[in-house]
Amino acid sequence: MDDFLNSASHLHMDDTDDPGHGSDVYSSKNENIWAENDDYVVVAAIDLGTTYSSWACSFRHEYKKDPKNMKAIICRTWNSGDNISEKSPTAILVKDDGKTLDSFGYDAENKYAQFAVDEAEELHTWYYFWRFKMLLYNKKISINMTLESVNGKPLPALKVFALTISYLKNDLLEVVGKKMVDIIKAGRIRWVLTVPAIWDESAKQFMRKAAVEAGIPNEQLTLALEPEVASLYCNVVPVELMDGGEALNFQTGTKYIIIDAGGGTIDITVHEVMGDGTLKEICRPNGGNWGGTAVDKAFEIFMRELVGSSVYDEFKKTDLDDYLSMLRDFELKKRKIEPDKNQTVTIRLPHCLNELFRERCHKDLAGTIRVKGDIDVMKGFFQMVLAEMGEHLKSLFGDASLHGIDTIVLVGGFSESKMLQTYIKSILPNKICIVPSEAGLAVLKGAVLFGHNPSAIGHRICRFTYGVNTSVTFVKGKHREDKRKQIGDEYLCVDIFDIHVHKGQSVKLNEKQAPIQYKPQTKEQKTISFQLYSSTDCIAEYVTDDSCRELGKITVNVLGRPHEDNTVEVSLMFGRTEIQVEARDKKTEKQFNTKIDFI
Template sequence: MASRPRLLVGAIDFGTAFSGWAFSFKHEYEQDPTKATVKVWNAGTLTTEKTPTCILLQPDGTFDSFGYDAENRYRGLADKNLHTEYYFFRHFKMSLFKNLGKEIKRGMEISDEMGKQFPAKDVFAMSIKYLVDDMMVTVGQRLVGELRSHEIHWVLTVPAIWSDAAKQFMREAASQAGIENEQLTIALEPEAASIYCRHLPVDATSKESKMTISNLPTGTKYMVLDAGGGTVDITVHEVQDTDTLREAKAANGGEWGGIMVDQAFKDFLRELVGENVFETFELKETEDWLYMVRDFEAKKREIRIESERFISMRFPVSLIELCEQEKRMKFPDIIASTRYAEVVEVKRDKIKMSKVVFFYMFGQSIQSTISHVKSVFNDMSLRNVNIILMVGGYSESPLLQHAVHEAFPAKKVVIPPSPSSSVLRGALIFGHKPLAVSERILRYTYGVDISLPFVEGTHPESKRFSTDEGDRCRNIFESFVTKHQIVKTGKTQVKQYFETVHKYQSRMNLSFFISEETHPQYIDEAGCTKIGDIKIHLKDPDDDANRSVTVSMEFGGTEIIVDAEDEKTGDKTRVILDFLG
């Protein structure tokens, strides 16, 4: 892969709430690494560098539209009451955010807005294909000659806190969308944003004089707060002297992004009009609901501490009518019967609410983010980190920015001009220069399930089993690398030697596990989770019960590479570690 020319790098930022693409040619990168062609999406008077991550499928499951087009098409269908036959998905990326121990399956299904099930990988693949095809139309307009597929390298961004299974799922979806495996790199979102900001002078929004991330001295550490629609990734990077970064604190975070605010808005409406009314409104008056969602999204981006005392936004008459029919009361009386009597008012098709109500919708998201950032700074090794770099679409929120400034007055808070597209732009640099991140820190201990000769008094009797060579102990956790270990990109290769346990064994199966513990003993301990399997086929099996196979795993990149070598025949193979089962 590295030997192939990369004349063009295309980046796809597949976000929970918004997605987009960008590209740069090799000669453009060499002149200015920050130079990029970024798609600008139009929705009436609104223009954005990313489009909503929503996809509309035809009743037969084929692609219809994506982004703003999908929203508009779906609203039109809803107006004619035809939308229930179609599939409309939004925020579906969160289906891949799973805590340790929760499985992501290759054939899993996800629910659309109406609750109808559809294969998840097909939804992701069609979304990626749309973004790829849309980008290539613009690339074609820029070219005089022909660009061959192997001259294009693709970068697909994912949250740093995603599991290996989620990364593999996205890689397989991209393959289904037509991107060859060798032409694809998975990039971590906060790393991509950090790389971009290292190449771009960025003004600090704090009261101090202007500063840049790009000219920080070697050894300087800074926190990257990547706040997106779904997740908030928090990591710490350290400046290296070769125009690269190293990870100084392993990525961590949670699902506290912008859609948590959206959920709080839904909860507010449910409390105001009642659960049944809201569910009916969402189902029967879909067009009005989608208009309301878009209006709320605009208000969410605008509201700030110094905003007017009351915030006004559209409130559909259809929702008022449904509520009055259900409760047999006038809507002002309905509001008066809730805890919002003094802070919410509805007139005609407008709702006026105290900005305190609006602030409350941000509360849980902001509180969770700030609390987690504080816990990271409690690490003694990070006490000298004085810079917080805020990136990601949710970082554009004035309320989140204000909260970070208030919680960390002694820190310099740096926000690039376009926080939402910094991941895209950095992904292009990462595509041209894959070794821009030199070191990473492992979040888990990685190992395999092996057996060893049984030792009386040491191994538990419940794990004893018999082989051609005597009794052995099963379910032992053999570590390849340990939690918190520093691994170098492209260099950290760990080799282990494994032997067959039976004569004429034709295949060796290895099950891989991760653990939250640094030195686990057995694979069935608390905190251990199976992440995948590899199968190694052995040619010409014989009566040797101790035939040796070398397995090497390369860590340090965004994904794990596994190679196996049969010591008897010398056969080497790159093995796919299947995280999806």
């Protein structure tokens, strides 16, 4: 019976040499260090978005002087050629070695388009990646997964994300580096990287790995959920009603919905302001892929139907510069669409597309698409994404936990769309809708605030039911016969889902779940490991149920464990941005390094 505890919890013993070190080692004590002292001088936030990205930072002493002073936050501005932009396109151009980043953002877009104009060899040998973040949404994440560039050349996805984060990190250090030379050398920077709240743990770990590969020390890195940090921002800056009126004050007891409408996803969470100033999540994060890029996809479907798939595909391949210019033009025009105005919208089609259409179809394509007096065609590009989001919002308000909540706060770049704002007001006419100033920067600036005060989100709601695989004494009539297994002289029921937290359960920031006790089999054993599972149901009986899936493996490094003691207590914590684990020697209280691998 060495393989089992007195409580009959099943152990999977892994007697390997891996001590649990590496980029995905993230024990709870790392976050506690940040939370309990001021051993850093700067908070640097990176918002890697689907369509646009940027960075911001602020100094600790400025924050402590006035936490609400948004002018103390340094935000990067980007030269787009015609004007100054708050964010830069999420695009990178990588040289043919697959390792060297040549350019980022507007520079990458322009240079790759010029390759197409010049018919340069680099058009086919270099790598151009654009709007790639959505790869991590609702997908099975693998550390070895690849991304295909615009010209069809594959690179490891981790390399693509790492190169992008590295550029933003180095650009920040270069822009404000004169003030930070000694700070950088001392490693006194807290880095904050934003991620959607609806991403799963494997996607979060992937982003952490990419950041570490980009040169950000693991112990200096914190992940922040995008709608959460946007909520922090809204609690600091004055927010006014969309139709005018006095600014709303987020007083104790205020409950509101945050809708973070970005390029790729729409992320939704619900918060209540607590008496100590922290925020309490009262509805589990939810949302979907209804961001601004869905409108772009609808436009491309329209164009494909207009000229035919074969013509459109050839146009994208042979006239990339004109293709990108067309999409840029559409991006600018879609922002100006207002549902109540009978506008004239002109989207200029490239001459080469007209020529290609004439050659293939033997007829002319108009040089422009004009919708005069009636803008239904342009509005139609928004129709599907708004309808899907609307159905979700209406069902969300059917949840009892949202009863009496009348305030909706819209943030993110897509939230500035009049089409989106008007639609939400039309389907929820009795709700108060708010768009704060600089809504497109709410996540970025909120991430800086979160870096200074990571305990600002005091309670979170579990998205799933979480537990581990255990075995218990088999009870006839209670347990399934196919789960009975004889171990020695005892019959056990295997694959039991030992629940730690339930879906929808409120968990506090530093709340530890009841510890699991494990006994290594031998004095020489270096690690113990067990599997972590999730379920979409509140109650799950076996880890093999249809609602369950294996999330990953938890490994505890027990090197240096006293020979006379053989019990290790492992506690899980679900109240932070990432699931965390803490392991300690039951007798000596010594903490062990731990590792959760979700990929």
